[in-house]
Amino acid sequence: MRPADTDVAGYDVGIGGGRTIVSLGAASLAAAIEVRTKLLAAAATLLDASPDDLVMENGRIEVASANGYGFAIAEVAARARTHRGRIGGTGAFIRTGVPAMAGCCTGHFIEAIDIPIFAVHDCEAAVDPDTRHVEILNYTVVQDVGRAINPSAVHGKIQGGVVQGLGYALHEEVTIDGDGRVRQAGFETYRLPTAQDVAPVAISLYEGAPSLGPLGTKAGGEVPILHVAATVANAVSNAIGRQVRALPMTPPNVLARMQGRTVG
Known part of the structure; x- marks a missing residue:
């Protein structure tokens, strides 16, 4: 993989929003389809057949009803290179039919990657009556992932997202002093969650929901961060008997x- 040269690369909507596998996968799939089409056309010339009558399987391109009459893909590519040049393909991830925004050449980002994702988070928390420290006892996530190409990687993304969410739900705080300076000048005062702050996350992947992503894939990395604060706040609210409206x-x-005072 080589870095893109923006002087020669086409436009697409990039890989923002945690959609790396969706964006790169769709671009790679489009490029692969173009390569396949060119290989079939080259083989059709060699076999004096129509590309529609050819099948590509087991590393070969053959006439569908000719009992093995055909060539290895490598041989087709080599012969094509001699007569036509190297066979290649290009692809990009951009949804057709989406009008471009004024002054934006890539199209409207949100509509172009319209892949709704759903998740349910459940949290059990305890509040120490003496210290008011919030402890996460267990955490459960059910997330719509479209299709999990690498389930262990998706589990890791969800686990990491929950931990990051716990950070801003329970620990990470920025306050300003009277002179307008941020009081939290380092990690001694701006606290991040550690292993002792995190409970095991029970994760269930829901596969099969529709997606325009290649092979039915969806984003997985940023989604689990969004639910954590509200989920923990509801648990803490149930524990102390008062609504929590600030982080x-x-x-x-x-x-x-607990004393009825406003926070924030």
């Missing part, structure tokens, strides 16, 4: 809510 849920902020 993070640090012990001082939890105490303020």
Whole structure:
């Protein structure tokens, strides 16, 4: 894989929004289809047949009803290179029929990657009555992933997303002093979640929901971050008997809510 040269590369909507496998997969699939079409056309010339009558399988291109009459794909490619040049293909991820935004050559990003994703998060949390520390006891995620090409990688993305969500739900806080300076000048005061703050995440992947992604794939990396704060806030609210409307849920902020004071 080589870095793209923006002077010669075509436009597409990129790989934002956690959709690397969707964007790169769709572009790779389009390029592969073009290569396949060119190989069949080259083989059709060699076999004096129509491309529609050929099959490509087991590393060969053969006439469908000729009992093995054909060539190895490598041989077709080699002969084609001699007479036509190298066989190649290009592909990009851009949804057809989406009008471009004014001043934007890539099309409207959201409509172009319209792949809705659904998830359900469930959290059990405990609030220490003395310290007001929030402890996550267990966490469960059911996520629509379209099709999990690499389930273990998807599990890792969801686990990481939950941990990141727990960070801004419970720990990560930025405050400004009277002179307009950020009080949290480093990781000693801007606290990130550690292994001791994280409970095991039970993950269930739901596959099969429609997707315009190649092979039915969807994004998986950023989605699990979005639900965590609201899920934990609901659990803490049930524990203390008051609504939680501000983040993070640090012990001082939890105490303020238990006393009926506004946070933030």
